Amino acid sequence: xxxxxxxxxxxxxxxxxxxxxxxxxxxxxxxxxxxxxxxxxxxxxxxxxxxxxxxxxxxxxxxxxxxxxxxxxxxxxxxxxxxxxxxxxxxxxxxxxxxxxxxxxxxxxxxxxxxxxxxxxxxxxxxxxxxxxxxxxxxxxxxxxxxxxxxxxxxxxxxxxxxxxxxxxxxxxxxxxxxxxxxxxxxxxxxxxxxxxxxxxxxxxxxxxxxxxxxxxxxxxxxxxxxxxxxxxxxxxxxxxxxxxxxxxxxxxxxxxxxxxxxxxxxxxxxxxxxxxxxxxxxxxxxxxxxxxxxxxxxxxxxxxxxxxxxxxxxxxxxxxxxxxxxxxxxxxxxxxxxxxxxxxxxxxxxxxxxxxxxxxxxxxxxxxxxxxxxxxxxxxxxxxxxxxxxxxxxxxxxxxxxxxxxxxxxxxxxxxxxxxxxxxxxxxxxxxxxxxxxxxxxx
Amino acid sequence: xxxxxxxxxxxxxxxxxxxxxxxxxxxxxxxxxxxxxxxxxxxxxxxxxxxxxxxxxxxxxxxxxxxxxxxxxxxxxxxxxxxxxxxxxxxxxxxxxxxxxxxxxxxxxxxxxxxxxxxxxxxxxxxxxxxxxxxxxxxxxxxxxxxxxxxxxxxxx
Numbered sequence: 266x267x268x269x270x271x272x273x274x275x276x277x278x279x280x281x282x283x284x285x286x287x288x289x290x291x292x293x294x295x296x297x298x299x300x301x302x303x304x305x306x307x308x309x310x311x312x313x314x315x316x317x318x319x320x321x322x323x324x325x326x327x328x329x330x331x332x333x334x335x336x337x338x339x340x341x342x343x344x345x346x347x348x349x350x351x352x353x354x355x356x357x358x359x360x361x362x363x364x365x366x367x368x369x370x371x372x373x374x375x376x377x378x379x380x381x382x383x384x385x386x387x388x389x390x391x392x393x394x395x396x397x398x399x400x401x402x403x404x405x406x407x408x409x410x411x412x413x414x415x416x417x418x419x420x421x422x423x424x425x426x427x428x429x430x431x432x433x434x435x436x437x438x439x440x441x442x443x444x445x446x447x448x449x450x451x452x453x454x455x456x457x458x459x460x461x462x463x464x465x466x467x468x469x470x471x472x473x474x475x476x477x478x479x480x481x482x483x484x485x486x487x488x489x490x491x492x493x494x495x496x497x498x499x500x501x502x503x504x505x506x507x508x509x510x511x512x513x514x515x516x517x518x519x520x521x522x523x524x525x526x527x528x529x530x531x532x533x534x535x536x537x538x539x540x541x542x543x544x545x546x547x548x549x550x551x552x553x554x555x556x557x558x559x560x561x562x563x564x565x566x567x568x569x570x571x572x573x574x575x576x577x578x579x580x581x582x583x584x585x586x587x588x589x590x591x592x593x594x595x596x597x598x599x600x601x602x603x604x605x606x607x608x609x610x611x612x613x614x615x616x617x618x619x620x621x622x623x624x625x626x627x628x629x630x631x632x633x634x635x636x637x638x639x640x641x642x643x644x645x646x647x648x649x650x651x652x653x654x655x656x657x658x659x660x661x662x663x664x665x666x667x668x669x670x671x672x673x674x675x676x677x678x679x680x681x682x683x684x685x686x687x688x689x690x691x692x693x694x695x696x697x698x699x700x701x702x703x704x705x706x707x708x709x
Numbered sequence: 710x711x712x713x714x715x716x717x718x719x720x721x722x723x724x725x726x727x728x729x730x731x732x733x734x735x736x737x738x739x740x741x742x743x744x745x746x747x748x749x750x751x752x753x754x755x756x757x758x759x760x761x762x763x764x765x766x767x768x769x770x771x772x773x774x775x776x777x778x779x780x781x782x783x784x785x786x787x788x789x790x791x792x793x794x795x796x797x798x799x800x801x802x803x804x805x806x807x808x809x810x811x812x813x814x815x816x817x818x819x820x821x822x823x824x825x826x827x828x829x830x831x832x833x834x835x836x837x838x839x840x841x842x843x844x845x846x847x848x849x850x851x852x853x854x855x856x857x858x859x860x861x862x863x864x865x866x
Contacts, residue, residue: 341729353795353834391740391777392791392835394848427727432736432775435833449735449761451774467729519797519838526839561796594797594838608799612833618774702804705811705818706794706831 271529272488273480273513277364283399285406288367294412296486300375301420308379312482314490316497316511321347321438321475322560322589323668324577326508327482331380333462334470343471344377344385345447345461346479349431349438351390352560353612355592357515357527358476362389362396365480366403370426372479374412375486377424380472385426388443391433400428435616439667440473441465442618453620454667477515484513497532498576510576510588517592518544521551521600533579536593537571544595551597555684559589561609562672564679568598584682586675602684603691604698606676607635611706613673623658624670630654631677638688641697648681648688711756717745721760731761735771739778747785749778786821786828788866791845794831797838806842807831809856813863826866 276282276291288294300308313328334342350358361369373385389397404426407413415423434452436442441455444466465471485493497511510532516539519525523545530543536556540547547553556566558575564585566573573579577588596605614632619625631654634647655678658664659671681688713721720741724734738757742749749757749772751765758765772778779785792798792807807818811829814822821828837843840852844859851862 350836351834354797354838355834356836356838359836390836392832392845392848392850394845395850397848425727430736430740432739432777433832434775434777446736447733448730449732450767450771467733517838519841520800525797525841557796592838594800596800600800604799605796608794608796612795615833700804700808702794702808705808 269530271513272484273361273368273477273515274527274529276368277360282364283366283403285367285403285410288365292487293367294371294374296483297371297374297378297412298418300378300486301418301422305379305381308375308486311490312379312485315481315485315493316490316509317478317481317485317493318508318510318577319475320477320481320514320590322352322587324588327474327478330462330474331376331472333460334380334472335463338381338470340381341384341467341469342380342382343466343469344373344380344382345440345443345466345471345473346373346385346387346476347438347440347443347473348387348389348393348396348476349443350393350476350590351435351438351616352562352590352592353609354519354557354594355517355560355590356519357517357590357592359393359396360515360527361476361480362393363399366396366399367407368480368483369476370400370403370407372481372483373426374407374424375482376472376474376479378422382472383423383425385424386447386466387426387428388431388437388447389428390431390437397428397430404428434618435612436618436667436669439669442667443473444471451618453618454669456666481512498574498578501578504578507578510578514575514591516543516575517590518595519592520557520594521548521553521597522546522595523548533574533576535572535574536566539575539593540571540595547595547597549597551599553595554598554600555596555602555605557592557594557596557676558585559587559591559593560672561594561612561676562669563587563589564675565683567683584679586672601691601698602680602687603635603639603696606680607632607639609676610635610673613669617669617673621658621665621667621670623664624673627654627658627670628673631673638692639698641695643692645689645692647692648685651677652681712746712750712752713742713756713760714745717741718760721757732763732767734761735763735768736775739768739772739775743778743785747779747787748781748783750781783819784821787826788847789828789830790863790866791830791832791835793833793835793837793841793843793845795834797834798842801841803842806844806854806856806859810844810859810863813860827863
């Protein structure tokens with residue numbers, strides 16, 4: 266593991282890593298040039314052959330998604346890049362955009378060529394001001410260098426890239442919420458089908474891809490599908506739906522570790538390895554009580570589950586919703602799971618878009634019930650009530666339009682299953698937690 | 710001449726070629742107006758709607774969905790300071806930091822300091838968890854913030 270050479274992060278923290286000049290010196294835009302010499306369908310096939318699955322959370326095979334576009338469509342076809350990275354504990358896209366914007370833009374250019382799109386929108390969360398300025402400058406450089414614009418390299422291929430800033434709403438990371446927001450509306454997710462590939466942005470065929478996925482596309486064009494497939498974990502034979510977890514992955518490490526950060530590793534590393542070998546161990550010499558495996562909407566790994574491989578298949582085997590964004594948050598054994606779960610519930614109550622009643626009401630009630638428990642006014646039956654509310658919301662029970670709701674329910678279900686005795690003890694012994702800052706957050 | 714200056718109108722119109730219709734310019738327009746005027750008044754909503762050939766209620770609907778945009782009753786100060794309260798920051802003192810900064814300025818989240826310089830806010834995950842606790846000053850992230858560093862930052866605004 267220690268000999269692994271990063272590719273996605275190879276240029277991070279190098280002097281002037283954002284500039285077109287240094288990017289080109291490091292071989293930048295050669296992959297795009299290579300793609301322009303290929304038939305678009307061959308680019309799609311190369312991405313398909315690599316086994317690349319979307320890095321945004323759902324893990325859908327990228328090349329396969331591209332083939333869902335209608336054949337011989339007269340256009341326009343849009344590429345909408347999801348740079349609304351808002352899943353708590355996730356910051357890998359930010360690092361790519363801030364430090365190596367051209368790697369991302371080259372992936373976008375290659376992808377547009379592959380899907381015959383002449384226009385890409387990058388939907389960037391507002392909070393990423395530094396990413397905004399880095400991308401804006403990089404896009405300007407690309408136009409000036411003839412990498413974007415009309416008739417690129419005399420091939421007849423045109424490409425415009427537009428940077429579009431969001432306005433601080435988690436729901437915009439849901440692909441159809443993002444599309445609605447880009448269209449100037451409230452970001453209420455759409456009922457699917459039709460999927461965006463058939464009818465998406467401005468009612469036209471649209472592919473929505475994540476920033477890290479774009480960086481992977483660039484690397485695949487440079488290094489080949491076999492290179493990508495030489496890393497990671499092959500499909501689990503016992504899971505017919507597992508398409509394998511190939512390639513390098515950016516893992517985020519935060520919370521109670523000595524060295525929080527973002528590391529690039531072959532897919533399939535365990536939470537324990539991330540903590541011990543890359544995160545400097547649990548801080549203050551303590552032990553981990555729980556680990557969030559990939560953003561809070563994936564649930565929790567308990568201390569006995571830390572050897573779970575963090576690939577697309579692993580976290581699901583121990584009851585988590587999935588790999589998610591592969592962003593781990595470490596919670597030490599001095600921390601109350603009541604506090605942690607309250608924090609998660611508050612987040613989702615704040616961020617539910619309000620369109621579907623089970624999610625709008627469910628997240629609000631889960632927040633209230635957890636606040637009650639935390640204040641020392643909980644009852645044992647509250648745990649079953651929380652479970653009941655959580656089990657009735659989401660696309661899995663079929664009561665909501667989007668999967669945010671499943672993600673809001675999952676940490677609740679996971680925590681009550683895996684840490685039930687801690688919650689019971691908290692309630693039965695009449696413990697109370699009141700922080701002075703709680704009162705400050707009631708105004709919203 | 711309404712509340713939107715000709716310069717602001719030109720900046721909004723300059724967005725039109727980026728999109729196949731004018732409605733998609735609602736968010737860029739709201740950002741431009743709020744950046745310039747520190748809020749989006751109902752009159753500004755009407756004028757944006759006129760520019761984009763929309764009904765004012767359509768602009769208002771979008772604006773109010775995103776709690777980010779503030780009306781005339783909630784004008785922003787010169788700077789907006791957000792303190793992250795989500796999990797990675799909470800685990801490393803984010804909530805205590807929010808409390809410290811609010812006490813320093815004698816405000817609750819959503820309120821502006823008496824001198825009009827700073828509007829304090831709490832934020833959900835700012836995506837800077839490698840530097841928790843973190844804060845955002847306007848749209849610039851500041852990481853690994855201690856109460857002392859927060860005081861310095863506030864002083865510099």
